Amino acid sequence: MNFKTLLMGASFVVGLTLAPLVAMAQNSGGNLVYLVQPEPPSLASFLSTSGPIGLVGPKIYDGLFDYDTDLQIVPSLAESYEVSEDGKTVTFKLREGVVWHDGAPFTSSDVAFTVMDVLKQVHPRGPNSFREVTSIDTPDDYTAVFNLENPAPYMLRALSAYESPMVPKHLLEGQDLRSSDLATNPVGTGPFTFTEWKKGQYIRLDKNENYWKPGLPLINRIVGRFIPDASTRTAAMENGEVMYGAYGAIPNIDAVRLREMDGFSVTTDGYAMINPMALIEFNTTKPPFDNPAMRRAVSLVMDRQFLIDNIWFGYGKPATSALSSNFDKVGLYKSGLPNYPASGDLDAAIKELDDAGIMPDADGIRASITLDLIPYGEDWRRAGEYMKQAMKPLGIEVELRYEDVPTWLNRIYAEYDFEMNVNYFYQLPDPVLGVHRHYGTDQIRQGTHFVNSSQYSNPALDALLAAGAQEPDATKRAGIYGEIQTILATDMPVANLFEMEFLTVYNDKLADHATSAMGAYGPFENAIVAE
């Protein structure tokens, strides 16, 4: 018996024992059609954190870790990790026997390449997440040692498939990362393999038969559909043509209706890792918002609960600090700060302005300003209408401006041609990743989107931000972030409005889709569709 027949015989026996298992798994999974809105520009999740890319990418790519619903680390491509005493070396033990969708083995050189040559270079948040990483050693195929300049505790929360996807070195090395074929034809290690992208219609992924988690994924095929009209998306959901819509794909107004119907469910789970916060950015370089009293007055007069109840149908929590209260879990949140009333406090706002000597003129006007609104849907327009009314008794005359996305981005982040801008940001699982970008002097980067457009600069705060990023001791770190939040509640370069709760609407035939903190940006390997 030569080697080849032995091998065939062995695989035959293995095949026989596994066949019933495989057949069962194939029958049990079903096909999932879900909403991807809008159509993504590419599938290069190593280049872009764009929402629609996030809905697809993590099903194809794995990260080193996943995170459970309490934000605790769950092993993924890394089975374990160890942080050295001084916090400057992190050693990851990688899973053995993982292969890329093209059959090549996944090794530590892929990890080193992904972090050093891809994420640190071209990813929007990578340079920040891996700022302290100076080099990565690969003593063997399944060990990756990250050498850090300074301790970076937040880095361990940025290793999910969405935030830091591991990409194949053998397909990307030596290529122009930004125009690589992988952007439209992704090859990962994840539970689903990329099959087809029909522009304007759908993206199709099929089950990865060689996935490293035995017996998973359960679903045979995942199809992401693009439907531009919100009412049609709801109708398609109601009709059973799609089974899952996250990140506002089904507007709240329809979600509350579907919630009451048989066969559909609505959940706010699966957004813990994103931590979205609605807020107002002030232009602190020109009147009237160069005066902190003006900014505080606006924050005081905002009826946060009104916005939540009447515009977002009860979904959301009033902001009480520059940090989301979700950071309470990791001890960084500080409660009881001033200038953050849940319901607007007109008297306090008026007093604030009077004390600062900002008096109304003969017509009762203290300031006339333009309020820009994030052009991401009708909700924001309605919020703008409310704000206009809320500021009127303060003597602030507001004109609303609603433009299309490129014009708006250009105005706010390139021209700084605004006074007050309503927006929302992801605070992400650590303030270093999602919050620092609003306030650091080094984050005043003209022409770069979604950073410190308020152009707020405070050396004392800069020092605290730098300290907070590097402090490995949890108690000391909490103290630093307490100080940061106190300064921000007084200076208020940005008025946080409310912690947003995004809605996921799904057909009850679909189960186990929100098993990680990533929700819709998760891999869906446990999800199952009943026939």
Add this chain to the structure above:
Amino acid sequence: MESSQRRTRYVLKRLFQAIPIVFAIVVLNFFLLQLAEGDAVDVLAGEAGSATPEYMAELREKFGLDQPLIVQLGVYLKNVVTLDLGYSFRHDMPVSELVLDRFIPTLLLMTSTIILAVGFGILLGLVAASGLNTWRDTAISIFALITYATPLFWVGLMLIVVFSLNLGWFPTSGMENFAMFYEGWDRVVDIAHHLVLPTITLSLFYLALYTRLMRASMLEQAGQDYVTTARAKGLTERRILFVHVLRNAILPVVTMAGVQVGALIGGSVIVESVFAWPGLGMLAFEALFARDLNLLLGIFLLSAVLVVAVNLIVDIIYSTLDPRIEMA
């Protein structure tokens, strides 16, 4: 023989005349689109979450957006002459590939719409005119008025509510069933099934127009001398109506249908969005918001060519319907 030669020469002449027109459209569109603030790089970087100014400058250089406007126009025109429509930065694909891929669904929707709208428009107009001031005429006129006045997106949504949600006869959106991925004839049937609601929605508006036009045209022709002559010859009313009057009355409808092919692409933006129909209208809409100007210009160019071609076809049909119209 002579007539077919003349026809070929006429077609060639018309095509030749069309070149400067298309050229002018391209240049005009190019400058019009420059009026929009922000560019493709802004949108790409905005969607990505953030990007360094260096990266954005690098992208602008790569896309040629850092060049003076006149240079960009020159490059574009040079490409168009060689039938190269340029590159869509957003989709990371050649424009021609994208546009042709989306042209087929649009063509499908437009063809079925024209057939439905013109066919039923002529029929309803005929019925209304032949029963002047009877209940038939009144009913058809009211129907035409209502369909003309109703917004397209509302009609689309109502059809979805009634025929997809309540009756379950048709799918709500898309061009195919994505859970199944049919092949062969099953796929043809599946696509036809998906085509029904968008076609009806887009047809209703134009149907009203053609109905009214046909009715007026029929009435006008009915009073002409040749009708009286025909009647004097002892022809049956039926023959007068279908052979004499109809042939003449149809001319303005055909003209109108030709003119409206361009407008149809515009109107289809709404219908395509409501029904998630993967056509050119939707592509144009998205391209505008992504500031994907190459792509938008490509779509405009194709539409312009389409309008020119359809007008030529209409003129040929015209001369067949009415041989007195000279091809010169």
